[in-house]
Amino acid sequence: MTTIDIDHASRWFGNVVAVNDVTMTIGPGVTGLLGPNGAGKSTLINMMGGFLAPSTGTVTLDGAQIWRNESVYRTVGIVPEREAMYDFLTGREFVVANAELHGLGAREADRALATVEMEYAQDRKIQTYSKGMRQRVKMASALVHDPSVLLLDEPFNGMDPRQRMQLMELLRRMGAEGRTVLFSSHILEEVEQLASHIEVIVAGRHAASGDFRKIRRLMTDRPHRYLIRSSDDRALAAALIADPSTAGIEVDLKEGALRIQAVDFGRFTTLLPQVAKANGIRLLTVSPSDESLESVFSYLVAA
Incomplete structure (x- = not known):
């Protein structure tokens, strides 16, 4: 039962406050992270993934600081929104490379590619992929070490309806297995269908937490x-x-x-x-x- 705890965390860039005194706990199951563009969702996910240090406050994984703690990557998988990939590699080469970073090999890479249904295009170069295919290969690279925590920043971007349904089912299954899954999305209907719990960020602040119907009734x-x-x-x-x-x-x-x-x-x-x-x-x-x-x-x- 892996849990991420964010305790009075803030992050600023110069005079810009991206995340402002946020406290929340992300536990097992599927959690949706909502907020308008520029609300601080990506900054928050980057702090949970160890890519950014909080300016104040703490972000911990089962009590251990995440920032500058490479051991967390044994249990955390990350799908960033950015498209930074090695386009000259094939999809399989890219996932195998990520497997090797974890001390794993081709068998685990092939399993991850099968999980996201990308075997049919695994030998094509990434530069020929559509956005939806790129998203699925990023997903495969995040799953290659079978993580107990999965952080996804706008994972449905560029996916066609079938790809979205397949990913939604995969995330539901992972949540049902007791894994901790957090995803952000601007497609509100999908969040409503998928997330058992939501966290809302508005202008860098934590605006609401819980089931959206319960939140509505509290208003x-x-x-x-x-x-x-x-x-x-x-x-x-x-x-x-x-x-x-x-x-x-x-x-x-x-x-x-x-x-x-x-x-x-x-x-x-x-x-x-x-x-x-x-x-x-x-x-x-x-x-x-x-x-x-x-x-x-x-x-x-x-x-």
């Missing part, structure tokens, strides 16, 4: 929005609008539904079935319309 200063269909939308709207838990109701004729803003989540979720039962109204659809990861993320950025 009590903002109304919760619902899309509701019933056997009598107008009667339901008239009954709900009188209660202080409801801030506003819109009849959406196109959707054939009500769009409701609730300012008191607990009271509204109790009130809705009571009102429907008292008025003989059947509830056909009750769907939160702002609990997608994208909605939560936009709220956090705007906060």
Whole structure:
């Protein structure tokens, strides 16, 4: 059970603060790291991978400092966002070279290439690869020593839908095995499908942590929005609008539904079935319309 602990870590470059007093713990399972461009995600991953020293604070792996500790690379695999690769090598030569850095050989390299389904192109030069193929070869090089920790910076960039599905399944399997997997991505739907836990970074600061639905429900200063269909939308709207838990109701004729803003989540979720039962109204659809990861993320950025 390998864990990365970030304790009041900051990193600045001259007068620019890239990461500002961040504290979080990354444990076994799949964790998604979210944030807008320039939020500090890559800087944070580089500190976790030992490429950057924190200006203040600490970043540790199972209690051991990561910076200038080459022993961590026995258990950590890293897939950076940057495309710095040896284009004159074939894919297999590149992965074998990375295996040899770990004291391993061609057998482990071949296993890693098979894991990312790149055997068919392993003897082609990397300079002929598409971006998605380059991503998969980088992934193979990170997996060659069978790490218990995997750090991936925007791993889905340039992948086609099939490649994304294959990588998502691989990461799910690794998380289920008890490995510690952290990935950043700007494709919010994929993070929602894949990550069991999220960490949100905004302007270098730690903005939120946990399951995105739980985060949304903790944001009590903002109304919760619902899309509701019933056997009598107008009667339901008239009954709900009188209660202080409801801030506003819109009849959406196109959707054939009500769009409701609730300012008191607990009271509204109790009130809705009571009102429907008292008025003989059947509830056909009750769907939160702002609990997608994208909605939560936009709220956090705007906060």
